[in-house]
Amino acid sequence: xxxxxxxxxxxxxxxxxxxxxxTRRVAxxxxxxxxxxxxxxxxxxxxLSDDDWAYLDNADLIVFGSAVYxxxxxxxxxxxxxxxxxxxxxxxxxxxxxxxxxxxxxxxGDKLAVLQQITLFAMQHGMNWVGMPLMPTGSSxxxxxxxxxxxxxxxxxxxxxxxxxxxxxxxxxxxxxGEHLAQTVLRFVGNR
Numbered sequence: 001x002x003x004x005x006x007x008x009x010x011x012x013x014x015x016x017x018x019x020x021x022x023t024r025r026v027a028x029x030x031x032x033x034x035x036x037x038x039x040x041x042x043x044x045x046x047x048l049s050d051d052d053w054a055y056l057d058n059a060d061l062i063v064f065g066s067a068v069y070x071x072x073x074x075x076x077x078x079x080x081x082x083x084x085x086x087x088x089x090x091x092x093x094x095x096x097x098x099x100x101x102x103x104x105x106x107x108x109g110d111k112l113a114v115l116q117q118i119t120l121f122a123m124q125h126g127m128n129w130v131g132m133p134l135m136p137t138g139s140s141x142x143x144x145x146x147x148x149x150x151x152x153x154x155x156x157x158x159x160x161x162x163x164x165x166x167x168x169x170x171x172x173x174x175x176x177x178g179e180h181l182a183q184t185v186l187r188f189v190g191n192r
Contacts, residue, residue: 010185012040012178013056015048016065016101017077022157022165023067023103026174030063030101030153033178037186040178045080057087060189061097061130061181064118065153068104071113081121094126097188099181101153101174103166111147111154119151130184132177141167144176153177 012034018024027042034040043052056062066073073081087093100118102111119129131150137143146169147154155170166174 010038010182010189011055011059012038012061012063012181012185013059014040014042014063014065015045015056015080016042016063017045017067017074017080018103019067019074020157021162022155023065025162025171026101026103026153026155026166027063027065029171029174030065030178030181033175033180034182036179037182040182045076048080057092059096060185061099062093062122062127063099063101063181064121065101065103066114066118067157068102068109068111068114071110073114073117084125088125091126096125096127097130097181097185098122098125098127099130099132099152099177101155101177103155103157105157105159107147107156109156111149112151115149115152115154130181132180134173134176134180141169142172143169144173146170146173 014027014030016027031040031042066077102114104111134145136145136148139146155166157165
């Protein structure tokens with residue numbers, strides 16, 4: 001083995017905003033799915049330290065996640081996006097992989113618009129988008145990809161405690177998504 005790559009561990013950063021904890025729950029499920037294969041951390045945008053920013057800058061893949069407010073990312077997530085302008089100019093994230101997820105109360109809830117907004121943000125940074133190639137297994141609350149999304153992960157949180165929503169199928173899909181993202185990173189950058 002090349003001594004340069006001997007201690008290399010690929011990383012995934014999941015950066016998100018969650019007002020009530022439901023989107024946080026999804027972010028941590030993605031991290032659990034990815035952590036089975038590599039190092040992944042879920043990072044709340046409202047609590048980013050200098051070390052967290054360094055983790056983002058060094059991550060091989062960044063997953064961006066937001067609750068859906070009025071058909072868009074939250075104001076806090078938009079502020080995070082705007083705060084990356086120096087990284088955009090310096091092309092700090094260019095060439096990294098990116099993925100996204102959106103969580104809303106409605107079945108549609110304009111999650112697609114949020115995923116498109118996040119995708120455009122990643123493209124502005126010169127990142128390479130990783131979608132979700134999981135065929136829907138049905139539409140019940142136990143089914144994987146029940147919301148039939150391929151651009152990224154979509155989950156639904158009804159007005160209930162964080163422990164109860166998103167539903168079982170959405171949480172299982174989040175785990176699957178984390179595993180898929182880890183496999184993608186390992187396939188393309190894991191042999192550095």
